[in-house]
Amino acid sequence: MNLKAIIVEDEQASRDILKKYLDKYCPQVSVMGEASNINEGLELIRNHELDLVFLDVEMPYGNAFDLLEKVGDRTFETIFVTAYNHYAMEALNAHASYYLMKPVSIDELIKAVDYVVDIKEKENTLQDQVLVPKQPGVIGKITIPQQDGFEVLETSDILFCKADDNYTEIHLKNHKKKVVSKTLKYFDETLEASNFVRVHKSYLVNVNEIVKYLKGKGGSVVLSNGQEIMVSASKKSGLLSYFQ
Known part of the structure; x- marks a missing residue:
């Protein structure tokens, strides 16, 4: 499954490293654009049908949570990429799919992308279907x-x-x-x-x-x-x- 993604990160070097890793180790991810602040990120999100957003926390003109609040309803998954581990709980509350620490581990990046692929495949399979549990309810x-x-x-x-x-x-x-x-x-x-x-x-x-x-x-x-x-x-x- 192909994932349409963008990278929102204020440091050019970090964007370059992440894109290089994705190109080499996660070929199912197509990077549709890059942004260096939340205003540019918001514009990319509004102009593309995205499956995934890689998102740094601290950026110019606001942070990742400000961006997600401006987006409102969203159908894309979010992977946070940050040097700060104290944002983990806020990321969880913002419904992040994964939380990656810098420097990015290739193994963790692959796991994060695979998790999003799994979600998207299941969502697409169930789209517009009447939901029927695989197992009947247990009487008890x-x-x-x-x-x-x-x-x-x-x-x-x-x-x-x-x-x-x-x-x-x-x-x-x-x-x-x-x-x-x-x-x-x-x-x-x-x-x-x-x-x-x-x-x-x-x-x-x-x-x-x-x-x-x-x-x-x-x-x-x-x-x-x-x-x-x-x-x-x-x-x-x-x-x-x-x-x-």
């Missing part, structure tokens, strides 16, 4: 603690779970919400065999309740009740693997 129950004992829930009645610090909100089909004093990680592990998938650091969803996948906004799913939930780039490949 879970117990949630209460002050006077515990309550039993059918796993099939759960739409999604949302993290709230050390608590978890369990949203049900009957429009009710249960707040439990356990972390989302606990429910991620408990419901692992029941077709629940972590789509974001804050969300765990019932795969059988997903009715639509949207490539805009960096990727999101729509549930049977109309709820739209963002999908982290790092979670996309795993999510899309559930569908045929």
Whole structure:
């Protein structure tokens, strides 16, 4: 699969090195243009149908996050390339597919590009299709603690779970919400065999309740009740693997 890409990086030497590595080790990437600041990057993004943007964080006239905010909805994936590791959490929150540290490791660059290729191939396969999970929902129950004992829930009645610090909100089909004093990680592990998938650091969803996948906004799913939930780039490949 061919990926149309641009490089947004203020240092010419860094752009040259990255382009050289891509030409030699990632032939599936076609670099459509280069930009040295966010204004030039925004113009390239608006003038091209892109699959991938390589993005430095600190640049003239703003940073990478300013650029992504100006872009708004997007269908391309983003690979951050930076000398600063303290931006990793912000990059994750900006739905980056990968975070590469300078000097760029060739092995890590190949892994990053392969990950984006995997996402794009799965998205293209599922485009305009009715989403049907490969596995049927698993019939089962879970117990949630209460002050006077515990309550039993059918796993099939759960739409999604949302993290709230050390608590978890369990949203049900009957429009009710249960707040439990356990972390989302606990429910991620408990419901692992029941077709629940972590789509974001804050969300765990019932795969059988997903009715639509949207490539805009960096990727999101729509549930049977109309709820739209963002999908982290790092979670996309795993999510899309559930569908045929």
